[in-house]
Amino acid sequence: MQALTGYALLIAGRVAGYSYFVAEERKGLIGDLYVMKEFGTPDLEAHLLHTVLDGMVKSPFIHRIESQLMMLRHGSRIALPYWRYPQGSFPRFSRDRSC
DSSP: OOOEEEEEEEETTTEEEEEEEEEEEEEEEEEEEEOOOOOOOOOHHHHHHHHHHHHTOTTTTTOEEEETTTOSSSSSSSOOOTTSSSSSOOOOOOOTOOO
């Protein structure tokens, strides 16, 4: 089906992060986006997120994108790529205050 696509963030030849998404009908679902703690800067997370979204936006088959980026450490501090298009962005809250 070739529905799964992904990207790796390489730093000095080492995989420092990854992201993947699934194309399902007219919807793209970002399955995960992760950058290793030692490389987890807002700029690198933003770069990987932009790369993933750019690939999805350029696909003629994807008209909607969804995700729950729970591994994103700096989500509130990075500028959302394609910021004009989101119709909803909701932070995740936990009832357990120890998280």
